[in-house]
Amino acid sequence: MLPGRARQSGWQGASLVAITYIYFLIFAQFAFLKRLASLGWADDHLKAVMAAMAIGGMLFSLLTARLNLWPSPNLRLRAGLLASGAAALLSLLQLGLVASFGVSFLIGAGLGLLTVTLVTHLRQWTGGRHALLLVGLGTGIGYFVCNLPPFFTAPPEVQTSVAGLLCFAGIGITLLPAPAKLEAAQIAQLRAPSFLRVLVCFAALVWLDSAAFFIIQGNPALKAGTWQGEVHLWANGLLHLLAALASAWLLRRRGLIFVLSAAFLMLGIACLLLLHPSRVLFASIFYPIGVSLYSVALVAYPSLLSPASSAGQRGRQAGWIYATAGWGGSAMGIGMGQNLGHVPPAFVIAAGAVVLIPGLFTALRWRARELALTALVALASFCLYRLVPSANTSAQQSQLERGRQVYISEGCIHCHSQYVRPNTADVLMWGPAETIQDVRLQKPPLIGNRRQGPDLSQVGARRSSFWLKAHFIDPAEVSGASIMPSFDFLFRDGRGDDLVAYLASLHGAGTLKRQEEEAHWHPTAAALAQASFDDGERLFRRYCATCHSAGGRTRWQAGFKRFPPDLTVGPFLHLQPSESNAERMDRLAQIAKFGIPATDMPGHEYLSDKDIASISLWLSQNIRQPIHNQ
């Protein structure tokens, strides 16, 4: 027997909501589809079997409130749970087509009976004290459990069995003593919009949700960016849980329409982001939040927030919502996903009109002054902006000017400085230093304030255009340790070439003098003494093999000015056969540190002398002797 406090907490209600969601999400929407596929049902057969589920769901959603066979809510709920659990276990059998129809219909019917009964009498199991919070908690836990990586990636048979067994556990929960009598007045104070408006809003949201779900499921790139991999699944689960709790809080504080509007904004943005697979990460954040926001409302509205005067009316409203908005909206969304493969922006706008316009009318009425002033200022600013001639349009700019603008637009200054501090270690790495007069000629100077990467004020003297372009396209592949994002999108139009031209132009009058200084640079004696053969090999594989390995050469072969030599073969144009071993190590160190001018060979200026000495030590003992120079 449960202690009194636990019994009064209403955990039974939260558990039943969670069980229902787990059953629907992981089994009815997911594992059962896989099961049908494994049974060989596809195309029209599959659609027909799923249609049987929708028919069962709609029929029993509408009939449940009118059924007089089991007047006791407990009995009715047990029947729903029993039917659902049995259907899940039956689906594990080797079903023929007719049996599949039957089981599918039973899933829908069981869900219809279960969901409508549960929400109609939910207070019976949640109690009245924290009913909204318990609905949020139950919904959030339901989604969270479904996204647990071991469960989400389990075989369909396991998911099906768990869903079925949970239904039987739910029957056990209904056998326990219910919480104390409800305190309905607490929630009844909330304002509720008209039922028709709520119904239409839910239909639009379910439609968007189902379409987005189907589209993600059918597109490997989108799927990879949303719910593949443990990190994604944990993140999704937590987002669902937090959003569900937030939804419960918002329903209490801001009301139903606020929550539905927020859910629409999240889902609408997710659908628009899914149009561009490169932005799927953002979609994977907005989508679960939107889904959980409205999913809590889907339970809370008919059970707690509706102004229905009797349980019968509440049940009929729930039936209409689940039959039309739930099953109907879901079918429409899946149809859209199947036939179009995306959610058209026009549909998102139309759905937004349905969900938001009534609220906008209210806002217009109550916030007329705010909207009018904002619109006025925005319009006046736009006119002013159009009137003031811009200094230089991109069509009039040179390639270097356009490239500089790309540098600014991408926020490069937040990782790269363009200022070599005189008389510091900067000079050896990235010099020579410019004069203040040179800096002031730039409009505006792009000095930067933080270095996450090297200084670029003389990058044109250190890197070839080809290297720059290759690095922009795939930084990590060109420079083993690079943390720079890929900017390959810039090369879909002319921006990338403009940027490369700009960077290649960044070198001052001191370049020749600088090259003389590089030729006179040597690793310190201490660095040579500390050099390690093993470190040299490791560093070579990280920084040099990107071009000097067979794979690296193949990847970029079309662009190299000169093919990077296989260091075990040669030839080596920049080593002399007459050099002693010490001289060769010195020369190799200079090349590793500063690269080779006028070639694609870059330097590694930022590496310590010890690392450079280690690379040169390893190279000197592994490359072919330069006797074969050509």
Added chain:
Amino acid sequence: MEGFMNPYTLDESERYTPRVIAGTAWHSLLWLVIANSVGVLIAILLLFPGLNKFLGEWTYGRWVMVHMNLELYGWTALPLVGFLFKTYGSDRGPMADWCRPVLWVWSTALTAGAFSWLSGHSSGKLFLDWSGYARVLFPAALFVLWLLLLVSLIRSRNRAENASLAAWATKLLGLAILLAVPFLIYAAAGLNRYPPVNPDTGGPTGTSQLESSLAIVAILLMLPFGIARRKAGHSKAIAAAWVVLVAESLLCASLTRADISHHLVTQYVSLGSLLVWLPLTPVYYGAFQWHNNSRPWRIALLWWWAALIVTGWVFFLPGVLDHFKFTDGLVGHSFIAMAGFTSSFIIFVMVELLGDGGWIFNRARSFYLWHGSVIAYILLMTIAGWREGFDPTFTIVPGLARNCIYALRLLSGVLMLIASIDWFLDASTLLLEPVLSSNSAQTRREKTA
């Protein structure tokens, strides 16, 4: 100056509208939550750069612009807008109805700015990234605010707090200065103006830093006249502070505006003159009566101010600046300025303006969460900057130590975000409450007395 900008001498027929200040706090906190969320995103991207590929064109560099500008123009600027509402009487009588529209315009301009930065429009100047349409819209929002203040001042000509010529003239002078701000921001975002450069670092000169610091000192000294009442018998402390400010301003005016190095003695000695504010500021603030709710934030403000002055000077010294320039060490220092001092300062202002409603900032959990996270963040960045000063590859070629520090930095960022969400939720609650108290002026007067 007794009646100047003093809310306790209000004409009772024109009541406060507490929702104006509460609304200002709500907008400000909304931008804090958004900016901190973006901050967490960029901390994640620094730790897991591979995630950039999921962001399309909205890569790291564009998000940094959004983060920095929203912190400045949203979080830190809007509470001062609330201060202006209060000072010019916009939160009273019929003008109060126009405060929320002005806030909407401001937030709309910030939204437009955020989208323009994400879309790749920027001037390339830190904290002045306004470009294209947003470069016009944001100054327009400032101008609309100015119009509201002007009309409010005209309508309040006969109120008790404006009775003296000095009060009236001071407010007019303030308006004249404020009128220049939209035009200055528009011009400063242009390509042809750039402040003096320290040739040894590429950063600001000592003179520039002294100028901007004195502007902050001036705000610190002016602020109490707008929101607090002077204690009897503390006139000397107040007068001394203003005399020192004038003296330092003269010193600053005598310094060159050329591109000169921090190695020059005059540069770091003159910047060191700010150390005089270590004892002077607490004494000055002790000369005013403050609402009980603001005490923790006033203490925090004064500690952060002291930390900012000391570290600001130390980080400018020859040898120190040369070590830390372009490293995370200066990111840590800027955190003392923004997350430590400025945030404490504006929360202190908001608590004073909200009075009894200031409870939203005084939950112990969010107070300690914020300050603890900020301190942790600063320590982490200082350690990283210390290492980086010796070896630039510490950041450029990430290793285990750098990644551990950045992971802890991400954690502290998440904690700061949680604290800001806590404040924001409470501010939302405050807005939904029935009017705080329609005659809260009376309540405040009683409580303060």
